[in-house]
Amino acid sequence: MTQQTTARPLPTAADTQHMAQLLAGFQQSQALYAFGELGLANALLAGPLPVTTLAAATGTDPDALTRLLRFLSVLDVVSYGDDEVFALTPLGATLADGPGSVRSLARFWTDTHYLPFSDLVSTVRTGVPAFRTHTGQTFGAWLDDHPEHMASLIGAMSDVALxxxxxxxxxxxxxxxxxxxxxxxxxxxxxxxxxxxxxxxxxxxxxxxxxxxxxxxxxxxxxxxxxxxxxxxxxxxxxxxxxxxxxxxxxxxxxxxxxxxxxxxxxxxxxxxxxxxxxxxxxxxxxxxxxxxxxxxxxxxxxxxxxxxxxxxxxxxxxxxxxxxxxxxxxxxxxxxxxxxxxxx
Missing domain, CATH: 3.40.50.150 (Vaccinia Virus protein VP39)
Structure with a gap:
């Protein structure tokens, strides 16, 4: 009886680049959080703005803001042209206050989930939730000790509900x-x-x-x-x-x-x-x-x-x-x- 062998998957250059982009997910989530937290989405609700005007309205550095928004345009959060006038997309509007918003969810996940997930390797090895490994508490007990996050939790649940x-x-x-x-x-x-x-x-x-x-x-x-x-x-x-x-x-x-x-x-x-x-x-x-x-x-x-x-x-x-x-x-x-x-x- 001949034993069949499976050929080793060989990644292409495109596969390698795709994986590199996936590994940069930490940058994406933090950029999205910053966009909502700094009020940039709210500021763009009324219409497109030059980056200098947007920076003045939100108390941000024009150069750093430009670089953030250029990145977010790749994610279809904003759009812009040669004049660097930035416009909000429907996807980006989900990080503004109003119907369809997930701004509270972005705040809650970043404040409570982001750092604990650095211990996910331990979870897969042991079955113990990363949150408990990272904080020494269950999620519920930690929330009891940090009631300042309850408002963002309720807001996040309301976001999803609405x-x-x-x-x-x-x-x-x-x-x-x-x-x-x-x-x-x-x-x-x-x-x-x-x-x-x-x-x-x-x-x-x-x-x-x-x-x-x-x-x-x-x-x-x-x-x-x-x-x-x-x-x-x-x-x-x-x-x-x-x-x-x-x-x-x-x-x-x-x-x-x-x-x-x-x-x-x-x-x-x-x-x-x-x-x-x-x-x-x-x-x-x-x-x-x-x-x-x-x-x-x-x-x-x-x-x-x-x-x-x-x-x-x-x-x-x-x-x-x-x-x-x-x-x-x-x-x-x-x-x-x-x-x-x-x-x-």
Whole structure:
């Protein structure tokens, strides 16, 4: 029997250059962070500006700013011509304040995730999250000791909710039930979108105690303070009673045992035949490119959570007494899917 051998992959010069660009990802993320943090995107919202005018408006050095913006033009964040008048692109506008913004996400990831990821090699060797290796604490414990980052965390979650999740949920109707509980719901943006006006349905947003005040403010801004209440607590201990439970990018934060505890608490508190609506980035079963794979690497480096396939979520639901009813994938550009399950009893 002849043993077959596989030829060694031979990179081309183009492959080498491509890898060099990928390795420069640390420069890209810091350049994007600087663009948002310095208010450059906001300054360009009204229209193109000469670099000298933009530098004066943002308190930056004209030469350094020019070099930063030239680099960002490669990423399609800005555009410019021979006169070095810089214009904001739609992609660049995501780092300005307003609809579709991820400026808070850029701030949060850079302030909390960037340096810990330098220990990713240790994570792959040991399975211990890079964040814990770098800081000596779990992510949750570190946040408790650094509450100054809570505002950017809530802002980042709101960014994602407004720009990506709401897009997924356009036209989606919650299953029937008078009381809807958004567990781990941050400021309640997603629940507010799903409840909408002109309905008698009532809502509960449950998150950590420090999130109650900003959630209350947000619900008041949306005119929902009379229908939706924000409560603080530990969902690993107990959750409020409800007819429909919403878990929007919550389960991916935790390992299987922690997810089992949370889902069991929901099953215990839920009304008979209650519905469960889960919004997560669901891993494909193939090697196809998918944003969930990026998200999963983030989870690997920061905490004990993970992204999961539809089958893996189905097993979690079944173990807690829920039956997966359907999975609704988002459009190709949207990483999230909706999974609906129903309590068996």
């Amino acid at each position: 720009s990506i999740k709401v897009d997924l949920l356009q036209g989606y109707a919650l299953p029937p039930g008078r009381i809807v509980a958004d567990i781990g719901g941050a400021d309640g943006t997603i629940l507010a979108h799903l409840l909408g006006p002109g309905t008698e349905r009532r809502g509960i947003v449950m998150d950590v105690p420090s999130a109650v005040a900003p959630a209350t403010r947000r619900l008041t801004e949306l005119g929902l303070s009379g229908r939706v209440v924000a409560v603080g607590g530990d969902f690993f201990e107990a959750v409020p009673a409800a007819d429909v439970y919403l878990l929007s990018t919550v389960l991916h934060d935790w390992d299987d045992d922690q997810c089992a505890t949370l889902l069991a608490n929901i099953a215990r508190a839920a009304a008979p035949r209650a519905h469960l609506v889960v919004v997560e980035a669901v891993l494909p079963d193939t090697d196809a490119s998918h944003p969930a794979k990026y998200n999963d690497l983030t989870m690997l480096g920061v905490g004990t959570g993970r992204e999961r396939s539809g089958q893996e979520y189905g097993r979690l639901f079944t173990a807690a007494g829920f039956t997966l009813v359907r999975q609704i994938p988002g459009p190709s550009y949207n990483p999230f899917s909706i999974l609906e399950a129903r309590l068996a009893r």
